[in-house]
Amino acid sequence: MIDVETIRLRLEELGVATSPEELQELASAYPALVAWMRMAEELARDADQELPE
Amino acid sequence: MNLHYRSLLDVSELMRTKRLSPVELTREMLERIDRLNPSLGAYYTVFADQALAEARAAESEIAGGAWRGPLHGVPIAFKDLYELGPTTCGSKLLADHVAEREADLVTRARVEGAVILGKLATHEFGLAAATLADHFPPARNPWDPDRTPGGSSTGAGTALAAGMAFGAFGTDTGGSVRLPAAFSGVVGYKPTSGLLSTKGVIPLSPSLDHAGPMARTVADAAALASIRPHPTLPPWGGGEVRGLRVGVPRDFWDAGDPQVREHVEAAIRALAGAGAAVEDLSLGFGVVQVMAIGYLITLSEAAAFHLATLRSGRSGYGHEFGLVLRAGLLVPGHSYVHAQNARAGISRRMTTVFESHDVLAMPTVGAFADPLPAGPRPLTRRISEQPTPQYTWLANLYGGPAVSVPCGFTSEGLPVGLQLMGRPGDDATVLRAAHAYEQAAGWRDMHPPRWP
Numbered sequence: 001m002i003d004v005e006t007i008r009l010r011l012e013e014l015g016v017a018t019s020p021e022e023l024q025e026l027a028s029a030y031p032a033l034v035a036w037m038r039m040a041e042e043l044a045r046d047a048d049q050e051l052p053e
Numbered sequence: 054m055n056l057h058y059r060s061l062l063d064v065s066e067l068m069r070t071k072r073l074s075p076v077e078l079t080r081e082m083l084e085r086i087d088r089l090n091p092s093l094g095a096y097y098t099v100f101a102d103q104a105l106a107e108a109r110a111a112e113s114e115i116a117g118g119a120w121r122g123p124l125h126g127v128p129i130a131f132k133d134l135y136e137l138g139p140t141t142c143g144s145k146l147l148a149d150h151v152a153e154r155e156a157d158l159v160t161r162a163r164v165e166g167a168v169i170l171g172k173l174a175t176h177e178f179g180l181a182a183a184t185l186a187d188h189f190p191p192a193r194n195p196w197d198p199d200r201t202p203g204g205s206s207t208g209a210g211t212a213l214a215a216g217m218a219f220g221a222f223g224t225d226t227g228g229s230v231r232l233p234a235a236f237s238g239v240v241g242y243k244p245t246s247g248l249l250s251t252k253g254v255i256p257l258s259p260s261l262d263h264a265g266p267m268a269r270t271v272a273d274a275a276a277l278a279s280i281r282p283h284p285t286l287p288p289w290g291g292g293e294v295r296g297l298r299v300g301v302p303r304d305f306w307d308a309g310d311p312q313v314r315e316h317v318e319a320a321i322r323a324l325a326g327a328g329a330a331v332e333d334l335s336l337g338f339g340v341v342q343v344m345a346i347g348y349l350i351t352l353s354e355a356a357a358f359h360l361a362t363l364r365s366g367r368s369g370y371g372h373e374f375g376l377v378l379r380a381g382l383l384v385p386g387h388s389y390v391h392a393q394n395a396r397a398g399i400s401r402r403m404t405t406v407f408e409s410h411d412v413l414a415m416p417t418v419g420a421f422a423d424p425l426p427a428g429p430r431p432l433t434r435r436i437s438e439q440p441t442p443q444y445t446w447l448a449n450l451y452g453g454p455a456v457s458v459p460c461g462f463t464s465e466g467l468p469v470g471l472q473l474m475g476r477p478g479d480d481a482t483v484l485r486a487a488h489a490y491e492q493a494a495g496w497r498d499m500h501p502p503r504w505p
Binding site (some may be wrong): 036 | 348375376382383385392394399431432
């Protein structure tokens with residue numbers, strides 16, 4: 001889904017240094033973070049405005 | 054009963070009627086803190102000299118007939134996220150920080166004549182779970198000192214449960230007043246959003262942050278909440294619940310420890326026995342969804358607040374807090390917007406729910422106090438699709454009042470909390486229901502046997 005290097009680059013773009021151990025932990029937790037994002041999207045569906053068909 | 058376990062309003066009345074000296078009471082508190090704090094770690098900072106000076110001033114004013122109100126001469130304390138003297142936020146990063154101003158609620162407590170004992174332990178910046186390896190030793194649960202008192206207002210839970218303060222102000226972004234109340238066997242009250250000022254409180258997630266009182270009784274917590282600058286809390290009266298419409302959203306709290314469920318079910322039966330009209334209802338969403346939305350907002354807002362410091366490379370953030378901030382930076386903008394939109398949808402649903410119900414009843418948290426970890430927990434414990442169910446986040450999302458009140462003990466002798474939630478602005482009804490249950494149940498008279 002996302003690898004350690006991608007996370008490192010994203011944080012580096014923001015100027016935030018991250019150790020290899022921290023990157024590994026972030027990569028391990030990332031799938032759950034994505035699951036949260038999907039839950040939010042799903043629950044927001046009624047509230048979000050969508051383009052008409 | 055020992056003086057240190059009396060309620061805030063009891064000692065207040067004794068002082069108002071000049072049967073108890075504020076100076077003697079403060080001395081007893083300071084002596085008890087001096088004796089217990091090395092074992093329990095509730096306080097980071099104790100203002101001994103200043104507290105005695107405040108107590109002497111209160112004594113003189115009360116003797117002269119100038120009683121200011123229920124907090125006059127009463128020893129209370131503040132979580133170390135409130136700007137007041139040394140303000141560390143539980144972080145090595147701010148270990149030497151001394152606030153240049155005072156939080157609104159601190160100023161207001163002074164106006165009310167309260168005696169401020171000190172600053173209370175907290176999870177780092179109100180989020181990262183305390184561990185035995187932290188820069189500041191963690192507060193310990195008086196019911197079992199090898200366990201957490203719950204957080205993030207850890208020191209407040211400990212201090213109140215062990216009789217080291219008569220009231221405290223914590224903060225609550227997703228449950229940080231109510232969770233330690235549940236784990237420590239005391240009362241935590243998150244008022245309606247905006248009722249108590251958060252000015253001068255170091256933020257975690259500004260759109261969810263609340264200030265909230267903690268105490269040993271519901272009436273004490275309500276008295277603490279009455280110090281806000283513009284009183285809008287109506288008199289909440291006695292404990293009558295006859296006819297109160299209590300909704301039980303079992304689809305929302307179908308997870309969690311069976312012992313917790315058992316005690317909460319018994320508490321709900323007690324409310325019904327006292328005359329409340331109890332009925333099941335469905336919210337249409339679950340606790341994991343609510344926690345996901347709450348955490349996405351919190352992580353994003355905390356990351357935005359701390360980004361400049363993170364970027365500067367300044368050292369001092371603890372392991373878990375540094376990781377959750379970085380996780381927050383990985384949440385894209387559209388996900389934050391989805392989370393806020395979902396929050397708006399939940400708020401609309403709750404408006405509908407409270408058209409036909411006065412309060413909702415549920416556990417505060419579907420677990421009891423964990424052992425204090427030796428070192429930082431893995432990030433996957435915090436960011437998880439199967440988190441420990443914290444039923445507290447819901448009230449932060451829709452902004453309504455919520456109270457956690459003790460409702461029993463597990464077979465391990467650890468407290469369990471019942472949570473009552475209400476419609477925004479109707480704090481009085483929630484307090485009334487919680488007070489009624491508290492009076493009927495009698496748990497308020499239980500104190501940790503190790504600290505008589």
